[in-house]
Amino acid sequence: MEKKGKKEEPVRNKTVDVVADSNYSIISPEYNKAFRAWRNNEKNEYAFRCRKREGEAVYVEGVGYHAQDPAAEERRAMIRINMIIGIGMLFYLLIEHLLPAILMSLVHLLGVDVSYCYSDGTVYGNQMVVLVILMLKTLLKYLVPICIFRRSFRMPRQVAYHLKPVVPRDVPISTFVTLVVFAVANVWLLFSPINVLRTSTLGSAYYTVSYMDHSYQIIYLLFELFMVCVMQEVLIHGDMLHVLRQFGDWHAIILTAFMAVCMTPSYVTALMELTFAIVSGISVIRSGSLLIPILNRILYHLLLFLFFIMEIWPNQVLYSYRLLMMLGILLIGILGCLLLIRPSKQNPALMPQKHYISGKERIRLLFHMGPLAIIFFLCALLMVIEVIL
Template sequence: MQAHHIDVVADFTYNSHNSNYNRDYKSWRSTNKLPCMYRFSGDPRAAVYVTGDAVSRPTAKNTERLALMKCSEKIGIALLIVLLTELIGGSVAIWILRRMHLDIQLDPISLSMVGSPWLLTAVRCLLLLLKYGIPALLLIQICRIPRKVALPIMRGGLREEVAAVGFAMTAAAVYSIFGASAGVQAAQEIFTHKDFSAITAAGLFDAVIGSFLAELLMRGAILQLLRQFGDHFAVSTTAVLAFLLPNALPDRIGELLIGLMAGYLMLKGGSIMKCVHLRVVYVSLCYARLMLIYTEQVMPLWQYALLLSSFGTLLLAYYAVVQENPFRLDNRKTQLAAGEKLFAMTQTVTTLPWLAAAALVTLFQIFY
C-alpha cells in the first residue's frame, strides 16, 4: 500500500464557527517563514520534512520540537515582561512619582499603594497597560501574527455569548468560594478612598480595557502560537501559564478557569470578543463581590456564589443542548506526546528562568 503524502498545515482541522478566522489562520501558517511556525510536508518514505524556516529536518518529531522551542522562546520574553511588571512595576512607578513630589507611597505592611485616589487609579491603569499591552504587541510583532488572526471578530454567535456568560458566572462563583477569607482587605483597599468617581474609573478600566489586553496576550497571541501543536495542548498550557502569574490563590484559580473557558471559546467560536466578554463579566462579578463584603454582606457570600453557579449552570446547560458537540475540540494529537511538548517548552533561555521565578513566587504566595 502506498504511503500518503504528509502536510501538517493541510491536515490540520480548521472548524471554528468563523470561516474567515479558519481561512486567515491557515493562510498565516502556510505563508509565514519564521522558525516558530510548525509546518512540514513530505513523503513518509523519505523521512524528510520541511519546516517553516525552509530547513529540512530528519524526523517529524524533531521538526515539531524545534518549532515549539522557537515559540516558547518568544512567549518567554512576553511572560518575563508580565512577571517583572507585576513584581516591581508598582515600586518603580512609586519611586518615579515620589521623585516628582506627588502624593503616593507604598504601605510597608500590606505592600499596597496609598495616596491620591485619582493618582492611584492612573498608576494602576498604567501598570495594566504595561503588564498586558506591551507583551501582547511585542509578541504579535516578532511572530508576525496578522491582525485577523490575533483579533478575529465574528458578529452574532448568540450561543457562544450565552456560553461566555455561563462560564464567567461559574468562574466567579468558584472565586467567591475560594476568596471568602481574603476579600475584606481588598475591599477596604478599594472602597475606603471615599472617591466614587475614581473607584468607578479604575473598575471600568480594569473590567473593559484590562480584559481586552489580557485576552489579546493570552488568546490573541500565545494561544494562536501554541495551537499549531494541538488544540487541547494550547488551551491547557495557556491556562496554566496564567495560573503561574503572580497573584493570590483565589485569583490564580480564577485565571486558570478563565484560561480553559476562554481558550475553548476562542477555538470554537473563532472570535476573541467572546473571550473578552467572558472576562468582562467575570471581573465585574468579582467587583460586585467586593462591594458585598464592604457593605457588610447585604447578601452572604455563599448565597452570592450559589446564585452565580445556578444561573451559570442553566446557561451552560442551554448551550450544551443547542450546540452540536458542545465541548469537543479537534486537533488532539501531533507528533510529540504531551510530556515531550512540555519538556521542549522549558528548554529555552527565556522560558526556563520565567518558570523558575514564577514557581518560587507561586510557592511563596500560596504557603506564606
C-alpha cells in the same frame, strides 16, 4: 505448468503534510485561509509545518540533503514559541513589580511626595499622580508582551483578533458556562477563614485606591473592569492561543491557562484563574470570537466584586444570603446550559490535531532552560512567599 506469480501492487509514496492535515472546519473559511497561509509561509520560523514524502530528501543550503522529520520540526517550532512566550511574560512580571519603584523615583525628582507601603502593596501620596502611576504600570505590563507577540509571531488579525462570533449560539452558552464555573470555583470562598475576595481583581483594586476620593476610585475601578479585562484576553487568547493551536487545541488551552495563573501568581486566586481561562479558551475556539471571553471576564469580575462588597459593607441581610445567591447563580447557569447545549458530531468543541512528539516531551520542553522556565520558577516562588508572609 508454471504458476502465475502474485500481481505486485504499486508502491505508493506516503506523504506527510501537517498543515494540510490540520482541521479547522468549525471556524470560518476566512480563518482557515489566513491561518493556513501563515503556517505555509516559508519565512515564518514560528510555524509548525513539514512536507515529507518517503524516499525524497530536501536540500538545505549549508546543510545538504536531508529527509524532513515531523517530530524534529514540531520540536523546533515549539521551542521557539516557548522562548517568545517566556520573554513576554518575563517583561510582564518585571513591569508589575519594578516599574512602580522606577516611576516613584522619577516623581520624587520632580518634588512630588509619593511612597510605597510594602505591608499592603499600596502607593500613597498625591492622588492624581498615584492614579497615573497605577494606570501606566497596568497598561505597560500588558501592552509590552502583546507587542512582543505581535512583532514576533505576526499572526493575521482575522485569526488572533476576530470579534464577530462564527457560531452565535455559543454566546449565551459560554455565559451560562461561566456562571457555573464561577459558582463551583468560588463557593469555598464563603467559608474561607481569610478574605480571599480581597485578592480578586476588583477587590485588590479597591483596596489599592480605598484612601482616595470617590471620583478617583470610580475611575480606577472602571479602568480595571473594562480596560484590564480587554487586555488580559488579548494577551492570553489573542496571538498566544492561536500560535499554540497548531500543536493541538488542548495544548493551547492548558498552556494559556497556566500563563493566566502566572499573571496573578497567588495561591488564593490560582483556581479561579485556571478554570476561567480554560473556559475562555474553549469559547474562543468554539465561537471564533475574542469578544465572548472579554464579556464573560467582565461578568466574572463583576460577580466577584458583588460578593466582595457584601463583606465590606455593613449589611447583615445581604451578607446572610451569600450562599443562596451563589447557589442561585449555579442554578441559572445549569438551567441555561441544559436548555441551549445540543451535542453535535458535526460541531465538536475542540479539533484533534495530529502531533509527532509525546506529551511527556512537551512537558519537558516547557521546563527547558529559558525564559519560560524562569517564569514558572518565579511564580512558584511568589506563591511560596505569599504563604509564608
